[in-house]
Amino acid sequence: MKSTVVGTIAALFAVSLLVGCNDAKKTEAAELKIExxxxxxxxxxxxxxxxxxxxxxxxxxxxxxxxxxxxxxxxxxxxxxxxxxxxxxxxxxxxxxxxxxxxxxxxxxxxxxxxxxxxxxxxxxxxxxxx
Incomplete structure (x- = not known):
């Protein structure tokens, strides 16, 4: 039971990291570089x-x-x-x-x-x- 909870938490953490990284790439790509x-x-x-x-x-x-x-x-x-x-x-x-x-x-x-x-x-x- 304990390993299932830990596994679920680890999976949710990994998914949130992937979503966060994906959003960061979109934000960087959208910035206009004119300097x-x-x-x-x-x-x-x-x-x-x-x-x-x-x-x-x-x-x-x-x-x-x-x-x-x-x-x-x-x-x-x-x-x-x-x-x-x-x-x-x-x-x-x-x-x-x-x-x-x-x-x-x-x-x-x-x-x-x-x-x-x-x-x-x-x-x-x-x-x-x-x-």
Whole structure:
């Protein structure tokens, strides 16, 4: 009788471990990895996209630092701010110069990062590659 109870407890413990590990893998796979330096790909669909983006990490905060480069002709404006990830959405808060916060919808496939966002009243679809 004692061995049956111990066996049942051991089986339940093993099943709970397997379920927990399976859930952890799903959570890890779902996290969007965007940290690093990104340059606008030549085949990007919108001409008004940011030409460069730098997503950094700050392990002590919910917000991480970022910079975006907006190039018009020979002039490049660098915007400095922070971002927060929520699934595949990235909330961008630019501080210097100041701009209204906005959301980027992100999709990453291998070494390609596709971002959809509204900037200066234009709906943009931009494709980036690691720099």
């Amino acid at each position: 690093g330096y990104w340059k606008l790909a030549a085949g990007s669909q919108s001409s008004s996209c940011f030409t460069e983006m730098k997503f950094l990490e700050n392990p002590t905060s919910d917000r991480d630092p970022l910079s975006v480069h907006e190039t018009t002709g020979n002039f490049t404006q660098i915007w400095i701010g922070e971002y927060e990830k929520n699934g595949n959405d990235i909330r961008v808060i630019l501080h210097e110069p100041k701009a209204e916060p906005f959301i980027m919808a992100a999709d990453r496939s291998g070494n390609e990062l596709k971002l959809r966002y509204e900037w200066k009243s234009a709906d943009l679809v931009c494709t980036y590659q690691p720099d």
